[in-house]
Amino acid sequence: MTNLSIPENDHDLMQLVCEISERYFFAPFCHMCRYNNRLRTSGGRYLLKSHDLEFNLRYAKAYGMPELVATIKHELCHYHLHLSGRGYRHGDRDFMQLLQKVGGARYARPIQLRSRQTPRYEYVCTDCLQTYMRQRRIDTSQYVCGKCHGKLLLKKDHFVNEG
Ligand SMILES: [Zn+2]
Ligand SMILES: [Zn+2]
Known part of the structure:
Protein backbone atom coordinates (compact mmCIF):
# COMPACT_ATOMS: atom_id res chain seq x y z
CA MET A 1 0.00 0.00 0.00
CA THR A 2 1.59 3.27 -1.07
CA ASN A 3 -0.46 5.47 1.20
CA LEU A 4 -0.30 4.49 4.83
CA SER A 5 -2.31 7.35 6.26
CA ILE A 6 -6.08 7.71 6.18
CA PRO A 7 -7.17 9.49 3.00
CA GLU A 8 -8.65 12.86 3.85
CA ASN A 9 -10.73 13.41 0.72
CA ASP A 10 -12.76 11.47 -1.82
CA HIS A 11 -10.02 11.62 -4.43
CA ASP A 12 -7.43 9.96 -2.19
CA LEU A 13 -10.04 7.53 -0.93
CA MET A 14 -10.79 6.53 -4.52
CA GLN A 15 -7.11 5.88 -5.12
CA LEU A 16 -6.89 3.63 -2.07
CA VAL A 17 -10.04 1.69 -3.02
CA CYS A 18 -8.69 1.16 -6.56
CA GLU A 19 -5.36 -0.06 -5.18
CA ILE A 20 -7.00 -2.54 -2.83
CA SER A 21 -9.30 -3.74 -5.58
CA GLU A 22 -6.41 -4.45 -7.97
CA ARG A 23 -4.20 -5.96 -5.34
CA TYR A 24 -6.61 -8.26 -3.52
CA PHE A 25 -9.43 -8.84 -6.01
CA PHE A 26 -7.39 -8.71 -9.24
CA ALA A 27 -10.15 -6.62 -10.78
CA PRO A 28 -10.62 -2.89 -11.19
CA PHE A 29 -13.03 -0.80 -9.19
CA CYS A 30 -14.99 1.06 -11.88
CA HIS A 31 -17.55 3.05 -9.92
CA MET A 32 -17.48 5.88 -7.45
CA CYS A 33 -16.63 5.99 -3.80
CA ARG A 34 -16.96 8.80 -1.34
CA TYR A 35 -17.04 9.67 2.30
CA ASN A 36 -20.46 9.94 3.84
CA ASN A 37 -20.36 10.83 7.49
CA ARG A 38 -24.07 10.33 7.87
CA LEU A 39 -23.45 6.60 8.02
CA ARG A 40 -24.27 5.99 11.63
CA THR A 41 -23.95 2.31 12.25
CA SER A 42 -21.17 1.21 9.96
CA GLY A 43 -17.80 2.09 8.58
CA GLY A 44 -18.92 1.69 5.00
CA ARG A 45 -21.66 0.53 2.67
CA TYR A 46 -22.21 -0.76 -0.85
CA LEU A 47 -25.03 0.81 -2.82
CA LEU A 48 -26.78 -1.89 -4.84
CA LYS A 49 -28.29 0.46 -7.44
CA SER A 50 -25.35 2.68 -8.30
CA HIS A 51 -22.61 0.20 -7.31
CA ASP A 52 -20.93 3.03 -5.44
CA LEU A 53 -19.18 2.68 -2.12
CA GLU A 54 -19.46 5.00 0.82
CA PHE A 55 -17.23 5.20 3.84
CA ASN A 56 -17.38 6.92 7.16
CA LEU A 57 -14.37 9.14 7.80
CA ARG A 58 -15.16 9.41 11.50
CA TYR A 59 -15.13 5.63 11.76
CA ALA A 60 -11.84 5.44 9.87
CA LYS A 61 -10.28 8.02 12.14
CA ALA A 62 -11.59 6.31 15.26
CA TYR A 63 -10.14 2.90 14.36
CA GLY A 64 -7.21 3.73 12.12
CA MET A 65 -5.83 2.64 8.79
CA PRO A 66 -5.89 -1.19 9.22
CA GLU A 67 -9.59 -1.07 10.06
CA LEU A 68 -10.32 1.22 7.10
CA VAL A 69 -8.51 -1.19 4.77
CA ALA A 70 -10.47 -4.11 6.24
CA THR A 71 -13.71 -2.16 5.78
CA ILE A 72 -12.86 -1.34 2.15
CA LYS A 73 -12.17 -5.05 1.53
CA HIS A 74 -15.54 -5.91 3.06
CA GLU A 75 -17.39 -3.47 0.80
CA LEU A 76 -15.39 -4.60 -2.24
CA CYS A 77 -16.54 -8.18 -1.54
CA HIS A 78 -20.14 -6.99 -1.90
CA TYR A 79 -19.17 -5.02 -4.99
CA HIS A 80 -17.28 -7.66 -6.96
CA LEU A 81 -19.60 -10.54 -6.06
CA HIS A 82 -22.72 -8.54 -6.90
CA LEU A 83 -21.34 -7.44 -10.28
CA SER A 84 -20.31 -10.98 -11.17
CA GLY A 85 -23.68 -12.39 -10.19
CA ARG A 86 -22.50 -14.38 -7.19
CA GLY A 87 -23.67 -14.50 -3.61
CA TYR A 88 -22.92 -11.00 -2.34
CA ARG A 89 -24.98 -11.00 0.85
CA HIS A 90 -23.50 -11.40 4.34
CA GLY A 91 -24.93 -14.89 4.76
CA ASP A 92 -23.85 -16.17 1.33
CA ARG A 93 -21.06 -18.71 1.13
CA ASP A 94 -19.38 -16.82 -1.73
CA PHE A 95 -19.30 -13.73 0.42
CA MET A 96 -17.90 -15.42 3.50
CA GLN A 97 -15.24 -17.26 1.53
CA LEU A 98 -14.07 -14.18 -0.36
CA LEU A 99 -14.11 -12.09 2.79
CA GLN A 100 -11.87 -14.59 4.53
CA LYS A 101 -9.56 -14.84 1.54
CA VAL A 102 -8.90 -11.11 1.31
CA GLY A 103 -8.94 -10.48 5.05
CA GLY A 104 -11.94 -8.19 5.15
CA ALA A 105 -13.69 -6.92 8.24
CA ARG A 106 -16.43 -9.26 9.39
CA TYR A 107 -18.50 -6.74 11.26
CA ALA A 108 -18.37 -3.01 11.67
CA ARG A 109 -17.26 -2.16 15.13
CA PRO A 110 -19.56 0.06 17.13
CA ILE A 111 -18.72 3.69 16.66
CA GLN A 112 -18.91 5.98 19.62
CA LEU A 113 -21.34 8.67 18.62
CA ARG A 114 -21.47 10.71 21.76
CA SER A 115 -18.36 12.38 23.03
CA ARG A 116 -16.67 10.54 25.82
CA GLN A 117 -17.91 11.45 29.24
CA THR A 118 -14.90 13.00 30.79
CA PRO A 119 -14.62 14.12 34.36
CA ARG A 120 -15.28 17.79 34.75
CA TYR A 121 -14.24 18.42 38.30
CA ASP A 127 -3.57 16.31 53.33
CA CYS A 128 -2.23 13.51 51.09
CA LEU A 129 -2.64 15.30 47.72
CA LEU A 153 -10.49 20.96 47.67
CA LEU A 154 -11.88 21.72 44.22
CA LYS A 155 -8.92 22.18 41.95
CA LYS A 156 -10.49 22.61 38.55
CA ASP A 157 -14.08 23.42 37.83
CA HIS A 158 -13.87 23.65 34.08
CA PHE A 159 -14.35 21.04 31.42
CA VAL A 160 -11.47 18.66 31.18
CA ASN A 161 -10.61 17.45 27.70
CA GLU A 162 -14.21 17.36 26.53
CA GLY A 163 -14.81 15.30 23.38
ZN1 LIG B 1 -21.53 -5.69 4.39
ZN1 LIG C 1 -6.05 12.27 51.56
Whole structure:
Protein backbone atom coordinates (compact mmCIF):
# COMPACT_ATOMS: atom_id res chain seq x y z
CA MET A 1 0.00 0.00 0.00
CA THR A 2 1.59 3.27 -1.07
CA ASN A 3 -0.46 5.47 1.20
CA LEU A 4 -0.30 4.49 4.83
CA SER A 5 -2.31 7.35 6.26
CA ILE A 6 -6.08 7.71 6.18
CA PRO A 7 -7.17 9.49 3.00
CA GLU A 8 -8.65 12.86 3.85
CA ASN A 9 -10.73 13.41 0.72
CA ASP A 10 -12.76 11.47 -1.82
CA HIS A 11 -10.02 11.62 -4.43
CA ASP A 12 -7.43 9.96 -2.19
CA LEU A 13 -10.04 7.53 -0.93
CA MET A 14 -10.79 6.53 -4.52
CA GLN A 15 -7.11 5.88 -5.12
CA LEU A 16 -6.89 3.63 -2.07
CA VAL A 17 -10.04 1.69 -3.02
CA CYS A 18 -8.69 1.16 -6.56
CA GLU A 19 -5.36 -0.06 -5.18
CA ILE A 20 -7.00 -2.54 -2.83
CA SER A 21 -9.30 -3.74 -5.58
CA GLU A 22 -6.41 -4.45 -7.97
CA ARG A 23 -4.20 -5.96 -5.34
CA TYR A 24 -6.61 -8.26 -3.52
CA PHE A 25 -9.43 -8.84 -6.01
CA PHE A 26 -7.39 -8.71 -9.24
CA ALA A 27 -10.15 -6.62 -10.78
CA PRO A 28 -10.62 -2.89 -11.19
CA PHE A 29 -13.03 -0.80 -9.19
CA CYS A 30 -14.99 1.06 -11.88
CA HIS A 31 -17.55 3.05 -9.92
CA MET A 32 -17.48 5.88 -7.45
CA CYS A 33 -16.63 5.99 -3.80
CA ARG A 34 -16.96 8.80 -1.34
CA TYR A 35 -17.04 9.67 2.30
CA ASN A 36 -20.46 9.94 3.84
CA ASN A 37 -20.36 10.83 7.49
CA ARG A 38 -24.07 10.33 7.87
CA LEU A 39 -23.45 6.60 8.02
CA ARG A 40 -24.27 5.99 11.63
CA THR A 41 -23.95 2.31 12.25
CA SER A 42 -21.17 1.21 9.96
CA GLY A 43 -17.80 2.09 8.58
CA GLY A 44 -18.92 1.69 5.00
CA ARG A 45 -21.66 0.53 2.67
CA TYR A 46 -22.21 -0.76 -0.85
CA LEU A 47 -25.03 0.81 -2.82
CA LEU A 48 -26.78 -1.89 -4.84
CA LYS A 49 -28.29 0.46 -7.44
CA SER A 50 -25.35 2.68 -8.30
CA HIS A 51 -22.61 0.20 -7.31
CA ASP A 52 -20.93 3.03 -5.44
CA LEU A 53 -19.18 2.68 -2.12
CA GLU A 54 -19.46 5.00 0.82
CA PHE A 55 -17.23 5.20 3.84
CA ASN A 56 -17.38 6.92 7.16
CA LEU A 57 -14.37 9.14 7.80
CA ARG A 58 -15.16 9.41 11.50
CA TYR A 59 -15.13 5.63 11.76
CA ALA A 60 -11.84 5.44 9.87
CA LYS A 61 -10.28 8.02 12.14
CA ALA A 62 -11.59 6.31 15.26
CA TYR A 63 -10.14 2.90 14.36
CA GLY A 64 -7.21 3.73 12.12
CA MET A 65 -5.83 2.64 8.79
CA PRO A 66 -5.89 -1.19 9.22
CA GLU A 67 -9.59 -1.07 10.06
CA LEU A 68 -10.32 1.22 7.10
CA VAL A 69 -8.51 -1.19 4.77
CA ALA A 70 -10.47 -4.11 6.24
CA THR A 71 -13.71 -2.16 5.78
CA ILE A 72 -12.86 -1.34 2.15
CA LYS A 73 -12.17 -5.05 1.53
CA HIS A 74 -15.54 -5.91 3.06
CA GLU A 75 -17.39 -3.47 0.80
CA LEU A 76 -15.39 -4.60 -2.24
CA CYS A 77 -16.54 -8.18 -1.54
CA HIS A 78 -20.14 -6.99 -1.90
CA TYR A 79 -19.17 -5.02 -4.99
CA HIS A 80 -17.28 -7.66 -6.96
CA LEU A 81 -19.60 -10.54 -6.06
CA HIS A 82 -22.72 -8.54 -6.90
CA LEU A 83 -21.34 -7.44 -10.28
CA SER A 84 -20.31 -10.98 -11.17
CA GLY A 85 -23.68 -12.39 -10.19
CA ARG A 86 -22.50 -14.38 -7.19
CA GLY A 87 -23.67 -14.50 -3.61
CA TYR A 88 -22.92 -11.00 -2.34
CA ARG A 89 -24.98 -11.00 0.85
CA HIS A 90 -23.50 -11.40 4.34
CA GLY A 91 -24.93 -14.89 4.76
CA ASP A 92 -23.85 -16.17 1.33
CA ARG A 93 -21.06 -18.71 1.13
CA ASP A 94 -19.38 -16.82 -1.73
CA PHE A 95 -19.30 -13.73 0.42
CA MET A 96 -17.90 -15.42 3.50
CA GLN A 97 -15.24 -17.26 1.53
CA LEU A 98 -14.07 -14.18 -0.36
CA LEU A 99 -14.11 -12.09 2.79
CA GLN A 100 -11.87 -14.59 4.53
CA LYS A 101 -9.56 -14.84 1.54
CA VAL A 102 -8.90 -11.11 1.31
CA GLY A 103 -8.94 -10.48 5.05
CA GLY A 104 -11.94 -8.19 5.15
CA ALA A 105 -13.69 -6.92 8.24
CA ARG A 106 -16.43 -9.26 9.39
CA TYR A 107 -18.50 -6.74 11.26
CA ALA A 108 -18.37 -3.01 11.67
CA ARG A 109 -17.26 -2.16 15.13
CA PRO A 110 -19.56 0.06 17.13
CA ILE A 111 -18.72 3.69 16.66
CA GLN A 112 -18.91 5.98 19.62
CA LEU A 113 -21.34 8.67 18.62
CA ARG A 114 -21.47 10.71 21.76
CA SER A 115 -18.36 12.38 23.03
CA ARG A 116 -16.67 10.54 25.82
CA GLN A 117 -17.91 11.45 29.24
CA THR A 118 -14.90 13.00 30.79
CA PRO A 119 -14.62 14.12 34.36
CA ARG A 120 -15.28 17.79 34.75
CA TYR A 121 -14.24 18.42 38.30
CA GLU A 122 -10.93 17.67 39.83
CA TYR A 123 -10.61 17.51 43.59
CA VAL A 124 -7.44 17.23 45.58
CA CYS A 125 -6.97 16.07 49.12
CA THR A 126 -5.35 18.86 51.14
CA ASP A 127 -3.57 16.31 53.33
CA CYS A 128 -2.23 13.51 51.09
CA LEU A 129 -2.64 15.30 47.72
CA GLN A 130 -4.57 12.38 46.18
CA THR A 131 -6.63 13.68 43.28
CA TYR A 132 -10.17 12.66 42.32
CA MET A 133 -11.94 13.24 39.02
CA ARG A 134 -15.69 13.59 39.18
CA GLN A 135 -18.34 14.28 36.57
CA ARG A 136 -20.41 16.28 39.02
CA ARG A 137 -19.71 18.73 41.75
CA ILE A 138 -19.52 17.12 45.14
CA ASP A 139 -20.20 18.66 48.50
CA THR A 140 -16.76 18.90 50.09
CA SER A 141 -18.29 19.41 53.51
CA GLN A 142 -19.84 15.95 53.26
CA TYR A 143 -17.22 13.97 51.34
CA VAL A 144 -13.67 13.47 52.47
CA CYS A 145 -10.58 11.82 50.99
CA GLY A 146 -11.05 8.09 50.57
CA LYS A 147 -7.46 7.39 51.56
CA CYS A 148 -6.85 9.56 54.57
CA HIS A 149 -10.18 11.22 55.30
CA GLY A 150 -8.57 14.59 54.70
CA LYS A 151 -10.42 17.62 53.44
CA LEU A 152 -11.04 17.84 49.70
CA LEU A 153 -10.49 20.96 47.67
CA LEU A 154 -11.88 21.72 44.22
CA LYS A 155 -8.92 22.18 41.95
CA LYS A 156 -10.49 22.61 38.55
CA ASP A 157 -14.08 23.42 37.83
CA HIS A 158 -13.87 23.65 34.08
CA PHE A 159 -14.35 21.04 31.42
CA VAL A 160 -11.47 18.66 31.18
CA ASN A 161 -10.61 17.45 27.70
CA GLU A 162 -14.21 17.36 26.53
CA GLY A 163 -14.81 15.30 23.38
ZN1 LIG B 1 -21.53 -5.69 4.39
ZN1 LIG C 1 -6.05 12.27 51.56
